[in-house]
Amino acid sequence: MDLNKFQKKTTKTKSSVQSLKIGRLYIIFTIFLFFGSILSYRLVNLCFDDRYNWKKIANSQHQTEISIQGIRRQISDRNGKVLAISNEVFDLGCHPESIQDKNGFYNQLSDLYSNHGRTIPSDAYDKINSSKKYVNLDKSLNEDLAKEIKVKLASLVEISPEYKRVYPHSNLALDIIGRVGTDGDGISGFELSFNDRLKGSKTTLSSGRDAKGRLITKSDNSTIIAMINPPSSSMELDNIEESKNGESINLSLDLRIQEIIEEEFQKGLIESRASNVFGIIVDAHTGEVLSMSNKSNTDVTDPIALLKNKVIQDNFEPGSTLKPIIAAIALQYGVISPSEKIDCENGKWRVKSAIINDVHPIGIANIRDILVRSSNICMSKIGLRIGKNRLGQSLSDLGFGGKSGLELPGEAVGIFRNFKN
Numbered sequence: 001m002d003l004n005k006f007q008k009k010t011t012k013t014k015s016s017v018q019s020l021k022i023g024r025l026y027i028i029f030t031i032f033l034f035f036g037s038i039l040s041y042r043l044v045n046l047c048f049d050d051r052y053n054w055k056k057i058a059n060s061q062h063q064t065e066i067s068i069q070g071i072r073r074q075i076s077d078r079n080g081k082v083l084a085i086s087n088e089v090f091d092l093g094c095h096p097e098s099i100q101d102k103n104g105f106y107n108q109l110s111d112l113y114s115n116h117g118r119t120i121p122s123d124a125y126d127k128i129n130s131s132k133k134y135v136n137l138d139k140s141l142n143e144d145l146a147k148e149i150k151v152k153l154a155s156l157v158e159i160s161p162e163y164k165r166v167y168p169h170s171n172l173a174l175d176i177i178g179r180v181g182t183d184g185d186g187i188s189g190f191e192l193s194f195n196d197r198l199k200g201s202k203t204t205l206s207s208g209r210d211a212k213g214r215l216i217t218k219s220d221n222s223t224i225i226a227m228i229n230p231p232s233s234s235m236e237l238d239n240i241e242e243s244k245n246g247e248s249i250n251l252s253l254d255l256r257i258q259e260i261i262e263e264e265f266q267k268g269l270i271e272s273r274a275s276n277v278f279g280i281i282v283d284a285h286t287g288e289v290l291s292m293s294n295k296s297n298t299d300v301t302d303p304i305a306l307l308k309n310k311v312i313q314d315n316f317e318p319g320s321t322l323k324p325i326i327a328a329i330a331l332q333y334g335v336i337s338p339s340e341k342i343d344c345e346n347g348k349w350r351v352k353s354a355i356i357n358d359v360h361p362i363g364i365a366n367i368r369d370i371l372v373r374s375s376n377i378c379m380s381k382i383g384l385r386i387g388k389n390r391l392g393q394s395l396s397d398l399g400f401g402g403k404s405g406l407e408l409p410g411e412a413v414g415i416f417r418n419f420k421n
Contacts (some may be wrong), residue, residue, distance in 0.1 A: 035365050070200025071163055073246035075177060075190060077255040079292075084191065086163035090146035092138040093158045102128050105156060109137075112152060116145045127215065142166065146321065173258050175294050176408070177311040188307040190249065193407045200246035252288035257281060265295040277311045312404070312411040320374045325385055327367055329394045335385040341366050344378040356380055374414075392419020 075084040099105050106120075106128050111207040113120040117194070120138075127135040139162065150159050165180045178189020184199065186192035265277045274297075280292040294310045330336045347361025360373050383391060393402075401416025 033282035055225050069184065069202050070245040072165065072180070072184065073248040074201045075194075075198070075249045075251065075253055078288075079252045079256075080256065081255045082168055082248070083133060083173065083251070083253075083255070084165060084167050088143070088161050089139065089164045090143065091136060091139050091158075091162050092146070092149065092159050093134060093136045094156055095134055095158075096128055096130055099128065099156055105153070108153065109149070112145065112149055115148070116142070118145065128279060134158075169255070171306070172255070172262060173253060173292075174293050174306055176253060188410075189309070189408065190251065192409045194249050198246045198249060201244040203244065207231055209421045252283075252290065253292075254290045256381075257291040258293065261291045261293045262295070264294065265293050269295045269297065276310060278314075280311050309408065309410065312408055315415055323374060323379050325395070325398065326386070326391070327371055328370055328381045329391060330386055331367075331388060332394075333386060336367060336382055338367055340375070342370065342378045342381055344370065344373075344375045347377070349377040349380070389421050395419075 051412075072086045074086070075083050076082050095106075096102070106125050109124070109372040110120045124137050127137060134165040144160050146161075149157055163184075165184075167174075167179075169175065174189075176189055177195075178186055178191035180191050181187045183333065186198070190313070191198065223295065261279070262283065265279070268274070269277045276294070276296045278296075279292075280289060282289055292309070292311050294308070296310070327336075331338070341364045344358065344362045344365055346363050347358040348355045356377050358373075358377050360374050360375075362373050362375055365373065365375065365378065367382075370382075386394075396419075401414045403411050403413060
């Protein structure tokens, strides 16, 4: 073989290999440069262009706001007797997934209940052994039991206070006082009418939280996070503001009279076998309602029926109770005098095609006797003297056909036919 040719061929081969390596390096460099440029652009985009969005997302994960509702204040009668009040109780909850020895935890918790003369809720064991992230074990812990559980099982439980609405006199004046719902807002009676005044306003608190959503504490702050709902551990919050509590309400209701009326109405309901018995006692000098009661044969377990106030929510004909009103209007217009005597027709009187009867027939009588004997005939004669225009306008001016102005929800408007027709 020609040595020169071999050397030339070898040199050419080496040159080709070297060129190939350089080409590969350029390709690799180009690829790195391409992806590096994309990565650099994305980093710049994240750090500058999208920084506000990412900061917002981070803040939403690291910061939280909790609303604390002011304490719902009490309702009292005219003599200061408490009709409704909010008592402090404590919620007990836990995170089952963070409890290693669930049986031991349950047994220890059960012993603490027993030490305070209470029985652990029947569903507590199932809840502790569930796969849920958080479970509520009890919503009615007293302060002593809550404190001991907090000391003995601090790392495993979450305790927070709640305010439970309590009615010291049970169902007495239930339809007037009303009740609150599960959200703490009034759903009937004065609890609903004065809901905004009773419950107060909310205070919003800001705090940091860790990766597990637990609120971050500062040891130099004296406000305990256990005051807050939803439940949290015994941590503390920064920058807490005092929540605005509600306003106490005093009613014109007299509890002593209310007790008597409800007892007598219940007796009357049974003795008369009536469907409903209801009535109201008003101070004639001031117009203040001293008592209002409803008794019904409706199933007493029906919560809606118990809350219904028939005195103001039902319409009913006034009947003979309207006669003194008609007499007062007649005296005002001077169509009759207190001493004038009218023929009451001995219990039967024909007016065109209609016949008016009296249950207790009388003959000649003055206005006092007419009212005492409740004469339909003589009241009809007096009504005709007044005339439909004056009578209708006077009844309207006295409030018939309109609302009474009582601060109770659901009041019905009376049916009052237009006297012009």
